[in-house]
Amino acid sequence: MTSDHVTRRGLFQGGAALAATVPLMAPAHAAPSAPASKGTPMTAVELTVNGREVHLQLDPRTTLLDALREHLKLTGTKKGCDHGQCGACTVIVEGRRINSCLTLAVMHDGDAVTTIEGLGRPEALHPMQKAFVVHDGYQCGYCTPGQICSAVSVLEEIKAGIPSHVTEDLDKVAFSEDEVRERMSGNICRCAAYSNIVAAISDVAGEAKA
Amino acid sequence: MKFDTPAGPNPIDKGRVIGIPHDRIDGAAKVTGTAAYAYERHDAAPNAAYGWIVGSAIAKGRIAAMDLTAAEASPGVLGIVTHANAGKLSKGNMNTAHLLGGPQIEHYEQALALVVADTFENARAAAALVRIDYAPEDGKFDLAAERLNGVIPPQGFGGPADTKAGDFDGAFAKAAVKVEQTYTTPDQSHAMMEPHASIAAWNGDKLTLWTSNQMIAWSVGDMAKTLGIPKENIRFVSPYIGGGFGSKLFLRADALLAALGARQVGRPVKVAIARPQIPNNTTHRPATIQRIRIGADEDGVIDAIAHEVWSGDLPGGGAETAAQQTRLLYRGENRMTAHRLVTLNLPEGNAMRAPGEAVGLLALEVAMDELAEACGVDPVELRIRNDVQFDPEAGPQRPFSSRKLVECLRAGADRFGWNKRNPKPGQVRDGRWLVGMGMASAFRNNLTEKSGARIGVDGMGKVIVETDMTDIGTGSYTIIAQTAAEMLGVDLDQVTVRLGDSRFPVSAGSGGQWGANSSTAGVYAAAMALRTKLAEKAGYPADQAQFEDGLVRMGNQSQTLASLAGAQGLWAEDSMEYGDLDKKYAQATFGAHFCEVGVDMDTAEVRIRRMGGAFAAGRILNPKSARSQVIGAMTMGVGAALMEALDVDTRFGFFVNHDMAEYQVPVHADIPHQDVLFVDELDDKSSPMKAKGVGELGICGAGAAVANAIYNATGIRLRDYPLTIDKLLKAQAA
Numbered sequence: 001m002t003s004d005h006v007t008r009r010g011l012f013q014g015g016a017a018l019a020a021t022v023p024l025m026a027p028a029h030a031a032p033s034a035p036a037s038k039g040t041p042m043t044a045v046e047l048t049v050n051g052r053e054v055h056l057q058l059d060p061r062t063t064l065l066d067a068l069r070e071h072l073k074l075t076g077t078k079k080g081c082d083h084g085q086c087g088a089c090t091v092i093v094e095g096r097r098i099n100s101c102l103t104l105a106v107m108h109d110g111d112a113v114t115t116i117e118g119l120g121r122p123e124a125l126h127p128m129q130k131a132f133v134v135h136d137g138y139q140c141g142y143c144t145p146g147q148i149c150s151a152v153s154v155l156e157e158i159k160a161g162i163p164s165h166v167t168e169d170l171d172k173v174a175f176s177e178d179e180v181r182e183r184m185s186g187n188i189c190r191c192a193a194y195s196n197i198v199a200a201i202s203d204v205a206g207e208a209k210a
Numbered sequence: 211m212k213f214d215t216p217a218g219p220n221p222i223d224k225g226r227v228i229g230i231p232h233d234r235i236d237g238a239a240k241v242t243g244t245a246a247y248a249y250e251r252h253d254a255a256p257n258a259a260y261g262w263i264v265g266s267a268i269a270k271g272r273i274a275a276m277d278l279t280a281a282e283a284s285p286g287v288l289g290i291v292t293h294a295n296a297g298k299l300s301k302g303n304m305n306t307a308h309l310l311g312g313p314q315i316e317h318y319e320q321a322l323a324l325v326v327a328d329t330f331e332n333a334r335a336a337a338a339l340v341r342i343d344y345a346p347e348d349g350k351f352d353l354a355a356e357r358l359n360g361v362i363p364p365q366g367f368g369g370p371a372d373t374k375a376g377d378f379d380g381a382f383a384k385a386a387v388k389v390e391q392t393y394t395t396p397d398q399s400h401a402m403m404e405p406h407a408s409i410a411a412w413n414g415d416k417l418t419l420w421t422s423n424q425m426i427a428w429s430v431g432d433m434a435k436t437l438g439i440p441k442e443n444i445r446f447v448s449p450y451i452g453g454g455f456g457s458k459l460f461l462r463a464d465a466l467l468a469a470l471g472a473r474q475v476g477r478p479v480k481v482a483i484a485r486p487q488i489p490n491n492t493t494h495r496p497a498t499i500q501r502i503r504i505g506a507d508e509d510g511v512i513d514a515i516a517h518e519v520w521s522g523d524l525p526g527g528g529a530e531t532a533a534q535q536t537r538l539l540y541r542g543e544n545r546m547t548a549h550r551l552v553t554l555n556l557p558e559g560n561a562m563r564a565p566g567e568a569v570g571l572l573a574l575e576v577a578m579d580e581l582a583e584a585c586g587v588d589p590v591e592l593r594i595r596n597d598v599q600f601d602p603e604a605g606p607q608r609p610f611s612s613r614k615l616v617e618c619l620r621a622g623a624d625r626f627g628w629n630k631r632n633p634k635p636g637q638v639r640d641g642r643w644l645v646g647m648g649m650a651s652a653f654r655n656n657l658t659e660k661s662g663a664r665i666g667v668d669g670m671g672k673v674i675v676e677t678d679m680t681d682i683g684t685g686s687y688t689i690i691a692q693t694a695a696e697m698l699g700v701d702l703d704q705v706t707v708r709l710g711d712s713r714f715p716v717s718a719g720s721g722g723q724w725g726a727n728s729s730t731a732g733v734y735a736a737a738m739a740l741r742t743k744l745a746e747k748a749g750y751p752a753d754q755a756q757f758e759d760g761l762v763r764m765g766n767q768s769q770t771l772a773s774l775a776g777a778q779g780l781w782a783e784d785s786m787e788y789g790d791l792d793k794k795y796a797q798a799t800f801g802a803h804f805c806e807v808g809v810d811m812d813t814a815e816v817r818i819r820r821m822g823g824a825f826a827a828g829r830i831l832n833p834k835s836a837r838s839q840v841i842g843a844m845t846m847g848v849g850a851a852l853m854e855a856l857d858v859d860t861r862f863g864f865f866v867n868h869d870m871a872e873y874q875v876p877v878h879a880d881i882p883h884q885d886v887l888f889v890d891e892l893d894d895k896s897s898p899m900k901a902k903g904v905g906e907l908g909i910c911g912a913g914a915a916v917a918n919a920i921y922n923a924t925g926i927r928l929r930d931y932p933l934t935i936d937k938l939l940k941a942q943a944a
Contacts, residue, residue, distance in 0.1 A: 040285050040332065061331040070330060075250035076243015078452070080403045081485040085870035088403055116243035125238065133237035136838045140683030141240030142403040142452025148241060177883075184878040188870065190403050190453050191683045192845030193838055194881040 043106050049074070050118030060106050064098075065089045067105035068115060076116035076145045080188075087187035090146035090153075091115050097153035099186075116145035119152065128152050131200035139191030147187045151201045154183045175205050211735035213658075214789025216894040221757070222734065222829075227695040227702055228899075231834035235702065236450075236687045245450045248422040249407040254447075255420070255478035258409050259288055261326045261471045262333040263463060264340045265319035265487050266311055269863030270349035270555045273313045273322065273342055280339040281325055286332030289475040290340070291324040296470050302432025304460040306527040306558045309436065310467065315344070316524060317557040318864035319490030324467040326475050349555030351863040353497050353522045354394075360520050360550025367657070367722060368531030368549075368566050375603045376544035378503075381514035385505025389581045393502065393573035393929045395532075396855035397865065398495040399873050400562050404452020405485055406492060410468035411478035418445045421465050423710075424454045425719035426678040430712045432461040437469065448710035451720075454682040455846075456561040459721050462492055489557070489856055489868040496521040496530045496559030497858075500573040505544075510585035510592045512542040517574065519547075522554030530559065532570035535653045535910070538796055539574070539615075541598040555863055561721065563846060564906035567654050568913075572850060572931055575650035575914030579921065588633065589918070590623045590802075593651050601796040611795040611895035614826035615651060618802040618889050622824035623649070625887055626804035635925035643808035645819070646923025650911035652801030652825065656893075656902040657724040658792060661732030662715035662785030665694060665740050669779060671760050671772030673698055673705045675736075679717035679729040680710045683842075684905050685835030686720070686729060692832060693730040693899070697737035698771065699757030715783055723799075723903025726831060731786040731897040739782035747774045791895045799907045801825035803844070803915035809923045814938035816852055816920060822885030823912075828893035828902035840908035841884040847912025849876045853932050 042057040049072060056071055065082070068074045068091070077100060080088030084102035091100045092114040120126035128148050131137070138144040157164075161173045166182040173179075180201050181194075189197065222228055239245035246253070278290050293299075293312030301308050311320035323340050327333035350356055362371045382388065408421040417439070423429045426446050434441040451458060464481045471479035483491055498521045505514035517536035521529050533547035562568070582589040597616050601608040623629070631647040632638055638645040663677035675694045681687050691705040708714065715736075718728035745755035750764040761768040774780065791797075806820040821844060830836045853874040856865040867873045892900040913931070921927050926941045 040329075059329060059331045061335075066330055069250070073252045074243075075246060075252070078243075078247075078404070079249070079482070080405070080452075081870045083485060083869060083871070085485070086403065116241075120242060122238035122242050122244060125241065129238075129241040132241045133233050136234065136834050138237075138240055138683075139685070139835075139838055139842060140403065140451060140453040141236070141245055142247065144240050145243040181878040181881075186877075188403065188875060188877055190401055190455070190846075190875060191838070192842035192876065192881065194845065194876075194878050195841050195884045196838060198878070198883070 045105050045109050047108060048112040050114060058105050060104065062105045063101050064103050064105045064108055065100040068100060074115050074117055078142050078145055080143065087150065088143045088146040090149045090187060092149055092153055097150050116148060119148065127204050131203045135196045135200040135203065137193050137197040137200040139193055143187060143189045147189065147197055150184055150187045154180060154201065155205055157183065177202060211738065211784055211786050212789060213731065213786055213897055214791065217898045217900055220898050221697050222899055224696060227692045228831055229829065232688055232692060232702060232832055234685060234688045234835060235691050236681065247404055247450045247452050248409065248420050248448065249480055249482050251409055251420040255409045255411050258478040258480045259326050259328055259475055260330040260333040261324045261467060261479045261481035262337040263321045263467060263481065263483060263487060264323040264325065264337050265491055266315045266322050268315060268344045268346045269318040271315050271344055271346035273315065274345040275343040277341040281336045284332065284336035284339055286328040287336045288326045288328060289471065290326065291467060291470045291474055292322065298438060300435050300438060302436050302461050304428055304432055306524050309461065309463045317555060319487055319557065321463040321467060321491060324471045324481065326471045326479055349863045350553060351556055351858060352860045353499065353520065353552065353554065356522060356552040356554065357499060357520050360552045363529035363549055363551035366528050366531065368534050371529065371549045372547065373537055373603055374546040378514050378516050378544045378546045381544035382503055382505040385514055386508050387506045387581065387584050389504045389577050389584060391502055391577055391580065391929055393500045393576065395498045395569040395572055395931045397497045397858065398562060398850065398854050399489045399856055400455040400457035401870060401873060401875050402453030402455055402457055405482045405488060406458065406462045406464045407482035408465040408468040409478055409480040410472040412472050415439065416443050417469055418447065419465055419469065420447045422451045422458055423448045424451065424458045424680050424682055424721055426680065426710060426712050427716045427719065429461045433465065433469065436461065436466055446712040448680055451680055451682040454720060455563045456565065456721065457492055459561060486869045489865045489873060493558045493560035494856055495562035496523060498530050498532050498569050500532055502573055502577040504577055504581050506581060506585060508585060510581060510587040510595055512540055512596050514544040515540065515542040516546045519549045520552065521559065522552040523559040524555065525553055527559055530569060531566035532573065534566040534655065535570050536574055537603055538601060538798060539651060539653050540596040541602055545603065556858065563843065564654055564909050567910040568850065571650065571653065571911045572913045575911050576917050576929065579918040589649055590619050590628060593619055608794065608796055611797045612891055612893045613800060614889050614891050615800040618800055618824040618826050621887055621889055622802035622804055622822065625824065625885065626822050628804060631922065635922050640808065642811050644811055644923040645806065645808050646919045646921065647806050648915045648918025648922055649802060649804045650914035650918060652803055652823065652907055652911040654723060654799050654903065654907045654910045656797040656799055656896055657722045658788045658897060659718035659724045659728045660785055660787040661718035661728040662783065663717065663733045663736040664715050664781055664783035665733065665736040666779050666781035667771045667775040669772055669775055669777045671704065671770055671775065673700055675705065675733055676708045676714040677717045677729060677732060678710060678712055678714045679725065680720045682720045684720060684725060684839060685832055686725060688835060689726055689730055689831040690733050693733045694737060697734060697741065700760050700771065715785065723906035726905065727897050727899055727901040727903055730831060730899050734898050735784040735786040736782055739784045740780065743780055743782055744771065744774050786897065795895050797896055799827040799902050799904065801907055803911045805915040805919045807916060807919040807923055809920060814935045814942065818848055818880065818882055818916065820882060824887040824889055825904065825907055826889040826891045827904040827907055828891055828896055829900045830888045831899065831901055833888060836904050837886045839905045840886045843906060843908025844884055844912045845876050845881050847909045848880065848916055850931060851913035851916035851933055853934065855932050
């Protein structure tokens with residue numbers, strides 16, 4: 001959260017219920033967010049989503065997940081359980097992956113959020129998205145955006161030397177399939193493309209087996 | 211088209227597109243989040259209000275009083291649907307309990323109200339203010355306690371409740387080697403990733419439902435029946451489905467309540483069943499008690515085999531047909547199977563991936579492991595000795611259409627290195643791990659269902675296929691496109707596939723692993739009709755025209771599909787239906803699972819170290835997506851063996867662990883690389899595709915291979931699934 005968020009909150013408070021003022025890589029119909037509800041005080045929230053600033057007036061009970069899905073109409077981020085149990089809602093906030101269902105949007109005023117829509121588009125896939133297609137790292141597709149956001153972050157975490165439960169030497173955090181399996185275990189895939197997801201991530205990491 | 215004689219050579223045999231491991235054609239949409247699932251149709255219903263379901267807090271009884279005052283006064287509330295204001299509702303043919311309860315309550319978490327508000331947050335908050343006073347009644351919740359009250363269940367997809375041949379009792383009494391054991395499997399939850407969800411919108415008396423449903427035509431029919439309106443007034447749209455596994459075969463509360471809510475508040479309403487409501491509100495795989503008796507000679511050749519199954523369901527429900535595979539899998543002249551159904555007031559039991567076999571093989575294939583040990587015969591060899599090439603209940607006059615169990619056993623064993631297994635349990639150590647190998651046969655019936663499609667070519671020569679078939683992750687989009695491309699001689703990228711809309715021809719839908727073979731056979735039928743039209747237009751005899759490279763050719767003449775279709779395009783529609791080849795021939799899919807586990811010598815933690823198998827399921831339409839189906843199902847088998855169980859509160863009658871934290875399913879860390887080999891097979895009696903189902907085969911036997919590996923590692927034989935640490939430690943201490 002940036003240090004000037006109080007100021008910015010003040011700036012936007014009391015404004016008309018605002019929508020995303022930019023297209024956000026969402027469909028062109030990304031229209032005004034749900035109108036303010038009678039009797040529920042709204043809170044202004046400013047986010048940078050996929051590189052673009054958005055200004056929202058939100059019910060303070062709105063999760064980051066619902067702000068994305070219902071207000072910004074960025075439905076690539078999925079609601080599987082709404083309780084932080086499945087990982088389908090994983091997005092990258094300020095460079096770290098989180099379960100967007102377990103956090104309120106108002107807690108992220110000023111934060112930068114990257115969703116699956118921000119990683120790539122059908123005609124310009126992110127390398128991880130491409131690898132999931134090539135390795136069939138999905139079936140029904142519902143956990144897939146969360147898996148991909150997690151996978152991108154996992155490679156960053158390993159690169160940054162952040163250890164996991166299976167890291168044997170804390171001074172030598174390195175890529176391995178076991179590291180991937182451990183770090184990806186918060187993202188459930190009931191279709192169980194696990195074997196293929198590990199292959200896709202290894203491919204992107206340059207660790208593909210010949 | 212009717213399929214009533216074995217398929218001869220046909221255009222599918224070319225194998226130019228079919229049988230190639232193509233990437234999924236819906237892949238880019240899925241990996242970028244642009245595939246829109248049911249709850250996400252802002253484009254279709256931009257002003258949808260939000261519904262939240264209020265479920266029953268008792269398992270059986272009545273609503274004594276319902277006070278909506280506080281909820282109605284809550285901010286943003288637009289309306290509340292209850293039995294008192296919903297109008298007259300019937301029950302769908304496929305539903306056991308009513309989707310909207312009240313005043314009678316049939317099970318815990320049965321929907322009793324839908325609160326509709328302008329925002330999700332307001333709907334959820336108001337739902338907590340609905341006050342219901344209950345008049346509870348006693349119910350029956352304990353399968354084991356009710357076992358003796360079992361009755362013969364109605365016949366379902368699994369055939370008759372009871373079967374027999376020869377004299378089981380006499381032969382079993384005389385058998386040199388006997389296995390007699392009872393196995394139990396718990397209630398299980400589908401736990402698909404996308405919750406049941408629907409958006410409903412009315413336009414006059416016409417209802418459109420954007421939903422997540424495996425069987426479009428069944429559910430349109432049940433919506434019509436429930437609401438008492440004509441089917442023609444209902445449209446279902448379900449192009450992407452975030453997993454089903456049987457949970458979305460039927461109309462569920464989200465769909466009905468969205469429709470009722472939208473009617474009441476006069477605007478579109480969206481409803482998702484909240485994750486913690488799903489296991490008790492919707493269906494589950496019922497628990498079973500299974501008694502197996504096998505009598506064999508000293509070489510392990512079976513002479514007598516019996517499998518009896520007890521399961522429970524709500525009044526009017528059905529049985530878990532767990533003895534199905536035992537009717538067809540192994541030889542033995544003297545045999546019997548029986549299913550008994552008890553009344554339980556738990557939530558509705560119904561189909562989950564491979565109903566019957568998935569849990570039946572958890573018992574039968576452990577019994578076979580026990581027989582192998584009792585006879586001193588290798589478990590792979592035991593199964594080979596007991597192979598039978600005809601329906602052993604009917605006799606040699608009913609052969610299998612194709613049966614490559616033995617090939618799967620041999621190829622799978624070779625690939626896995628089965629010959630390195632030490633047959634004596636508890637002998638192999640790797641550090642603190644006790645290591646063991648286990649195997650099991652895989653078996654799943656092959657069902658074929660009538661399926662229709664329409665197919666067209668436009669003025670650009672592009673091909674479009676429309677059918678109400680669904681893709682629940684199974685790869686339907688891709689294999690249907692491959693079928694159309696093969697039949698019409700175009701490249702895969704020239705084909706557009708539209709699925710899951712009730713305006714399209716009725717398909718087989720996704721269930722019972724019949725979807726891939728049946729739906730592509732329907733596309734085959736429509737494509738044959740279109741080929742005839744195109745050939746006629748070209749002036750070529752239909753039986754001599756060749757379709758390749760976007761051309762219709764005869765001899766050295768040719769015309770492009772685009773020119774023949776013209777600006778108007780050219781369309782044909784047909785369906786494939788089936789004669790009695792499934793009566794004349796037993797039709798099934800086969801395989802062999804192999805697993806290596808490590809069991810921690812102190813904590814009894816079980817880890818899957820290696821897993822692989824060989825499978826025969828007719829023509830494999832797309833080896834890439836078919837492999838994914840198999841490894842996914844194998845993983846669900848690991849879940850069934852090691853962790854999955856809905857825990858029943860037998861006092862209050864509900865599943866206690868009703869979310870994804872407490873109902874545990876395998877995660878990345880639980881599953882190693884999985885090896886899958888498809889054994890070459892074409893089944894000309896299954897369909898013109900010469901394919902069979904493969905989506906459920908992979909779960910059938912996988913859990914038993916894990917259980918047998920645990921026995922080989924530890925010498926501990928558990929017969930009560932799942933095989934959790936507490937049970938292993940208790941057995942170890944005993």
